[in-house]
Amino acid sequence: MPTILDVQNLRKAYADGFEALKGVNLQIEEGEILALLGPNGAGKTTLISTVCGITTATSGSVTVAGHDIFKDFRAARTLIGLVPQEINLEPFERVRSTVKFSRGLFGKAADPALIEKILRQLSLWDKRDNQIRELSGGMKRRVLIAKALAHEPRVLFLDEPTAGVDVELRRDMWEIVAELKRDGVTIILTTHYIEEAEAIADRIGIIAAGEILLVEDKEKLMKRMGKKELEVQLTTKIDEIPASLKSDALRLNHNGTALIYTYDTRSERTGITKLLSEVAAAGLVLSDVVTRQSSLEDIFVDLVHEGDAA
Amino acid sequence: MNWTAIKSIYVFEMARFFRTMAQSFISPVLSTSLYFVVFGAAIGSRIDQVEGVSYGAFIVPGLIMLSVITQSISNASFGIYFPKFIGTIFELLSAPVNFLEIVMGYVGAAATKALFIGVIILFTAFLFVDFEIQHPLAMVGFLVLTCISFALMGFIIGIWAGNFEQLQLVPLLIVTPLVFLGGSFYSISMLQPVWQVISHFNPVVYLISGFRWSFFGTADVPIGISLLAIAGFTGLCLAVIWWIFRTGWRIRE
Numbered sequence: 001m002p003t004i005l006d007v008q009n010l011r012k013a014y015a016d017g018f019e020a021l022k023g024v025n026l027q028i029e030e031g032e033i034l035a036l037l038g039p040n041g042a043g044k045t046t047l048i049s050t051v052c053g054i055t056t057a058t059s060g061s062v063t064v065a066g067h068d069i070f071k072d073f074r075a076a077r078t079l080i081g082l083v084p085q086e087i088n089l090e091p092f093e094r095v096r097s098t099v100k101f102s103r104g105l106f107g108k109a110a111d112p113a114l115i116e117k118i119l120r121q122l123s124l125w126d127k128r129d130n131q132i133r134e135l136s137g138g139m140k141r142r143v144l145i146a147k148a149l150a151h152e153p154r155v156l157f158l159d160e161p162t163a164g165v166d167v168e169l170r171r172d173m174w175e176i177v178a179e180l181k182r183d184g185v186t187i188i189l190t191t192h193y194i195e196e197a198e199a200i201a202d203r204i205g206i207i208a209a210g211e212i213l214l215v216e217d218k219e220k221l222m223k224r225m226g227k228k229e230l231e232v233q234l235t236t237k238i239d240e241i242p243a244s245l246k247s248d249a250l251r252l253n254h255n256g257t258a259l260i261y262t263y264d265t266r267s268e269r270t271g272i273t274k275l276l277s278e279v280a281a282a283g284l285v286l287s288d289v290v291t292r293q294s295s296l297e298d299i300f301v302d303l304v305h306e307g308d309a310a
Numbered sequence: 311m312n313w314t315a316i317k318s319i320y321v322f323e324m325a326r327f328f329r330t331m332a333q334s335f336i337s338p339v340l341s342t343s344l345y346f347v348v349f350g351a352a353i354g355s356r357i358d359q360v361e362g363v364s365y366g367a368f369i370v371p372g373l374i375m376l377s378v379i380t381q382s383i384s385n386a387s388f389g390i391y392f393p394k395f396i397g398t399i400f401e402l403l404s405a406p407v408n409f410l411e412i413v414m415g416y417v418g419a420a421a422t423k424a425l426f427i428g429v430i431i432l433f434t435a436f437l438f439v440d441f442e443i444q445h446p447l448a449m450v451g452f453l454v455l456t457c458i459s460f461a462l463m464g465f466i467i468g469i470w471a472g473n474f475e476q477l478q479l480v481p482l483l484i485v486t487p488l489v490f491l492g493g494s495f496y497s498i499s500m501l502q503p504v505w506q507v508i509s510h511f512n513p514v515v516y517l518i519s520g521f522r523w524s525f526f527g528t529a530d531v532p533i534g535i536s537l538l539a540i541a542g543f544t545g546l547c548l549a550v551i552w553w554i555f556r557t558g559w560r561i562r563e
Contacts, residue, residue, distance in 0.1 A: 052404040056558045074312070074406040082404050088397030092329070097322075104318025105405045147401070 001029040004186050005051070005155055010060035012046055012210075020046040022210040023060070028155070033177065033187045034215075035201035037194065037300060043210040044190040045085060048157045052082045064155060078106055081153030085160045085190075087140045091133035095124055098132065099146045106151035118146050122176065138169040145176065149185075156180060158189035162196060174200050194297050198222070208304045223266075224299060230261040230272060232279060233288040242282040250275070259284075265293075315407045319415025320422075323389055327423050334423065335430060338377045342431045345373055346438040349495060360497055361528045367441035371522040372494030374435070378428040378453065379460045379489055379514070383481050386420035386464030391471050394561070403562065409555030413548075417465050421457035428453050441525065448533075449524035455540050456517055462547035469560050488514045493522075498530040513539060 005028035012021040020043050028034055038044050049055045051062050053073060062069045067076040090098065099115055119125045122142040127135060132143060141161065148156060158177070162170040177187055177200050191197055197204050198218070205215040237256045249262050249271070259279070263270045279286065327334055350366035357365040393399040402412060435441075443449050471477040492514030498506055509515050510531070520536025523529035529536070554561065 052400075054400050054403045054562065056562050077404060077406040080404065082400070084397075084400050086397055088400060090393075090396060090398055097325070101318055101322050102401060104321075105315050105401065105407065107312040107314045107406055109314065 001031060003027045004030040004065055005188070006061075006063045007047075007051065008061045010047070010050060010062060011058045012043075012050055012055065013058045020210055021050065021057075021060075024207075024210070024212055026205065026212055026215065028186060028188060030154075030186055031181070031184055032202040033181055033189070033200055034203045034205055035197035036188060036190045036205045036207055037192075037197055038190070038207035039192075039304060042207045044207055045159055046210075047207070048082065048159050048188070048190065052080055052157060053077055054082075074107075078151065079154045081148035081151065081156045083141075083144045083148045083156070083158045083161060085163065087137065087144065089132045089140055089143060091131065093132050094129055095119070095132065095135075095143055095146075096128040098143065099150050102147040103150035108151045114152070115150065118149050121179065122146050138165060138172075141165065141169075141173075142176075149180075153185070155186045155188070158187060160190050160192065162191065162193065170196070194300060206300060206303050213303045221299065227293075228263055228265050229292045230263065230275075231290040231292065232259040232261065232276075232284075232286055233290070234258060235285040235287045238284070242284070244282050245275075245278055312407050312411050315405060316411050316415045316418070319402075319412065320419050323416060323419030324422065326389075327385075327419070335427065338381065338427045339430060339434055342373055342377060342434055343438070345369070346435065350438055360500070361526070363441070363526050363528075364439065366439040368497075368522075368526075369495050370432075370435045370439065370441060371525050372492075372518050374428050374431050374453070375456065375492075375514075375518050375521055376489050376494050377431050378424050378456055379485065379517075380481065381427050382420060382424040382457050382460035383464035383467065383485060385423045386417055386461040387468035387471065387477055387481075388464075389416045389420050390465055390468035391477055394468070395474075399561065409552060412555075413462070413465060413551055417458065417461040420461040420464060421454070424457040424461065425454060428457070443525050444527045445524040449521070452517070452521045452524055452536075452540075455544065456521070459540055459544040459547060462544060462551065466547060466550050466554070469554055488512050489518075493518045493530060513543060516540065 005026070007024055007026040010021050010024040011019070013019045024043070024047060026047075036044050036047070046055065050057045051064075051069060053069060057070075062076075064076040064079050067079070069076040093101075096115065096119065099119065100110065103111065103115065116125065119128055122145060124139065124142050124146055127139060132140060135143065145158075145161075161177075162173050165173065174196070177189070180187060189196075189201075201218050203215060204218050204221055206213045231253070234257055238252070239256060241250060241252055241259065245259070251260050252258075253260055261272070261275055263272065276286075346366065346369075349369055354365035354369075359365070360368045390399075393402060467477065467480050471479075491509070492512050493509070498509050498515060498519070501509065516531055516536045516539035519530040520533055520540070523533050523536070553559070
């Protein structure tokens, strides 16, 4: 897949000296969904705002399908759609007219059939003549998406599309994102929710303190996540693992009261049965058995803390 | 040039105007009528002709200017401040439009609204006093230029303003006094010499003088200088707006 969005060494420093972006490099492939995870204040929104032209960059370059967002801003911005985090809509406008306005603003000729298709896709068609203030929060968010899609962008930024949205609406939103992907739209979304990234992203990027810490294929990350630990707690303390049990996957905990076995949940044989029978054969008495899964959240927290320490 | 975008902004802004049409028109018409009743009829009947024109007619150009200037500024400043206030400006900043296109859309709409109101006041004036317009083309020209230049100024105020109070501040503290002291209700030649000199530092004097010339053929300052002044003012506002968009001052911070 060709790269559609190329961010090179992007920096953003504010007048008070605060560096919101510290040389961000990010390549987005056409047609993928990238989830950008990061704590509050990590620079997610600043990154999106800079790429979309809402804030100025201090240095660095960004191209969209080869068009520089500064020198060739018309071509670049025509390809980008943005759904902001805040629900920024004029309360007295009507749904259809505000979506129509967005298309015109991006220089595209009026296309009522397309507007109808978008509104139907987002279940807004019945509300087309309603004023924005009459809509629920979830509907307003859909209006924002409709406005962002009105000029047929090839890259869509969704800045925390499900923040403060109930579970059902969140699933709807995921469905919408999946549909857009089927239509060939490249999607970059920011989120706090790790389960959201797991559910819909192709790749996951982690950003903290203005730096991209990792961008990885979701499947690969899931493999790391797929590792599980089995803790076999013993009634009596031991000094070392009995010779009959020794393997790379097994270690003793720090005070010798438990054996910790690492295994892959996806492999056909986890080796748990064998381990437990061997433990019994070695004459060890179990007091309890606990399993733990390393989650994306753990990876995320580890990375963010490494970032803090640096 | 992204003409579709200019048209979209213009149509969108005008739609807002037509939604609130009644209040847009009634208040300027009412206040102008009050001015005519008080200044034209009650006080004016005791004043002799000014520069060969009855006082009631003499104040017509000044009254139109007063409304047009106030309306241009408030329309344009509100027009750009509102999206900033509710956050919809993000869309404008992320759209493939340059500063000139944004200005043409917003300022064009604000100036059109002010022009509508100016024309309505002109017709209201015909109900109260008799007068003729000696140079109708120049009158229209002055009116249009005034609408545009003060809408540009309003646009700058709207970008500068950080809250609704500031939005009112410049019109109240600077523009209204300048317009009142700019010869809306009197001729500069009626003042003592020292005040005549001071008045020439007031840019509105040149506007009202030129506008009055288009009605009655008499002016406080030569017509050429009036034209230069308004052109200079328009140019200055455009330069400031160009700088605002180039640096992102108050909008891309």
